[in-house]
Amino acid sequence: DKLPGILADGKLTVATSADFAPYEFYEGEDIVGIDPEIVKAIGEKLKVDVEIKDMDFNNIIASIGSGRADIGAAGMTVDPKRLENVNFTDTYASSTQIFLIKKDSGIKSKDDLKDKTIGSQLGTVGNEIAEEEFDKVSAFAKYPDAVLALQNGKVDAILMDKTSAEKFLAANDDLEIMEADYESEDYAFAIGKEEDEAKEIINKAIKELQDDGTIEEIVKKYK
Numbered sequence: 364d365k366l367p368g369i370l371a372d373g374k375l376t377v378a379t380s381a382d383f384a385p386y387e388f389y390e391g392e393d394i395v396g397i398d399p400e401i402v403k404a405i406g407e408k409l410k411v412d413v414e415i416k417d418m419d420f421n422n423i424i425a426s427i428g429s430g431r432a433d434i435g436a437a438g439m440t441v442d443p444k445r446l447e448n449v450n451f452t453d454t455y456a457s458s459t460q461i462f463l464i465k466k467d468s469g470i471k472s473k474d475d476l477k478d479k480t481i482g483s484q485l486g487t488v489g490n491e492i493a494e495e496e497f498d499k500v501s502a503f504a505k506y507p508d509a510v511l512a513l514q515n516g517k518v519d520a521i522l523m524d525k526t527s528a529e530k531f532l533a534a535n536d537d538l539e540i541m542e543a544d545y546e547s548e549d550y551a552f553a554i555g556k557e558e559d560e561a562k563e564i565i566n567k568a569i570k571e572l573q574d575d576g577t578i579e580e581i582v583k584k585y586k
């Protein structure tokens with residue numbers, strides 16, 4: 364049987380932003396991580412090829428709208444604001460926002476950040492919250508540039524997802540995480556608004572990969 368919509372050409376083009384370990388990052392020339400592996404497992408199930416396209420996070424949703432990509436797989440939060448432009452598959456993971464700070468910053472609580480500059484990645488939930496809650500916000504296209512700005516004192520904290528912040532910590536011993544009381548966020552794949560049939564097929568594959576333990580195994584591998 365012919366697959367519907369974006370799946371019909373036998374190829375799933377996946378937009379990501381490979382600066383977000385453990386979900387997507389470069390290992391040499393290859394983009395690896397939880398998202399690429401789950402998407403490849405979905406591709407194998409549906410017998411479609413998977414092509415990963417790296418871009419700035421802020422361009423992912425537009426790339427789905429323009430047809431440059433079929434889905435977005437980038438630790439994307441099911442953010443109601445995004446539903447105007449894309450739909451989301453069922454969720455496969457979750458995380459929460461934290462502040463990445465310098466160990467010697469003396470920052471102990473959100474109150475200490477009041478007059479400080481908050482770094483964030485363009486187009487993310489972290490950026491959205493920072494813009495709502497703080498006067499001085501600096502947005503970067505890529506996380507490594509935000510982390511460099513933190514280390515250089517150009518920003519005082521980065522508001523970002525905890526799972527990825529933990530990987531930046533592991534690679535930079537001058538940094539630490541300050542927890543905050545933000546709600547847990549669900550990750551899902553973004554997909555075009557007109558792709559309900561393809562979405563249901565992908566959701567079924569996600570469910571099978573959850574039920575047989577594949578997704579859990581992939582997550583454990585990259586923890």
Ligand code: GLN
Nearest residue numbers: 383437438439440487488
């Ligand atoms: N989960 C966050 C969001 O969807 C951050 C994702 C990311 O930076 N890759 O906005």
